[in-house]
Amino acid sequence: MNDFLDTELNTDRCRLRPWRMEDIPLISPVANTREISWNTSFRFPHPFDEAAAERLVYWSRDGAGEDKWQFAVLFDGKLAGGCGTIRGTDVEAHTARVGYWIAPAHWGQGLATEVVGELVRFMRDRTAVEQLTATCFGWNPASRRVLDKTGFRQEGLRQGVVRKWGKLTDLWIYGLLL
Numbered sequence: 001m002n003d004f005l006d007t008e009l010n011t012d013r014c015r016l017r018p019w020r021m022e023d024i025p026l027i028s029p030v031a032n033t034r035e036i037s038w039n040t041s042f043r044f045p046h047p048f049d050e051a052a053a054e055r056l057v058y059w060s061r062d063g064a065g066e067d068k069w070q071f072a073v074l075f076d077g078k079l080a081g082g083c084g085t086i087r088g089t090d091v092e093a094h095t096a097r098v099g100y101w102i103a104p105a106h107w108g109q110g111l112a113t114e115v116v117g118e119l120v121r122f123m124r125d126r127t128a129v130e131q132l133t134a135t136c137f138g139w140n141p142a143s144r145r146v147l148d149k150t151g152f153r154q155e156g157l158r159q160g161v162v163r164k165w166g167k168l169t170d171l172w173i174y175g176l177l178l
Contacts, residue, residue, distance in 0.1 A: 004065025009122055011114045016071040016083065016122075019060045023072055026079045027053035035104045038164065039140045044101065060084070069123065073102065073115050080106050083115050085123060085132065096123060098134040100146075107142070116150045124178040131177050137162050138170035152176045 009016040028050050037046035045052050060070035070084030083100035087093060098119065102112045123129050134152055136143035144154075156173035 004069065005061070007065075007122075007126075009071070009118050011118045013075060014080070014111060014115055014118075015074040015077075016115065016118060017074070018064060019057045019070055019072050019082070021057060023079065024050060024053045024057055027056060030079050030081070030103045031101070033104055036101050039137060039143065040099070040101060042164075056082075069096070069119075069127065071119070073100075073111070075106060075111060079103075080111065081115070083119050085119065085129070087129065088133075094129065095131045095133060096127075096129045098132050112143070112146045113149045116146055120150055120176065120178070129178060131175060134174045134176075136172050136174075137164075138172065139167075144172055144174075147174045150176075 005018050007018060028048055031044070031053070032046070032048040034046050037044055037048065060068060062068070064070065067087040068084065071082065072079060073081040073083055081100065081102035083098075085096035085098050088095040088097065098116070100112055100116055100119070102115070120132065123132060132152070134147055136147065152174035153176065154172060155175045158171040158173065160168045161171050162169045
């Protein structure tokens with residue numbers, strides 16, 4: 001693999017590093033909540049079992065540092081979430097899509113803002129990506145605040161396009177030029 005797998009980023013309170021094989025048994029106890037899954041795509045399942053954790057780690061390492069930049073988020077030395085980007089394809093290969101999740105025990109503490117801010121700095125300073133895109137569901141105003149605080153600007157709103165567990169909501173679309 002490349003240098004990316006040795007990357008370590010630090011914020012005031014968190015450490016971000018690429019996912020490791022030894023993370024697999026640690027992910028499910030943190031990620032297996034309806035609260036996280038409710039605010040993410042179906043690729044983040046509920047229940048989030050060890051098989052899902054294994055898929056996450058293997059997926060994150062395929063193309064790591066070239067088309068994917070995926071990080072485990074550690075707070076006080078313990079897994080608290082994840083964040084990362086995936087490069088766009090074809091005519092959008094100069095862009096990347098941002099995603100992040102934080103364990104509910106850490107919600108409301110500003111960790112997501114801290115982590116996404118550091119992810120933006122990393123993408124700006126250490127990759128050739130020129131623009132970031134992020135989306136969030138209408139029922140998740142906290143995620144919109146994270147994006148606003150980290151420099152993203154709302155670029156669109158698709159009304160009623162998200163259907164999850166029998167409920168409909170809007171999809172907020174954000175962008176950031178690096």
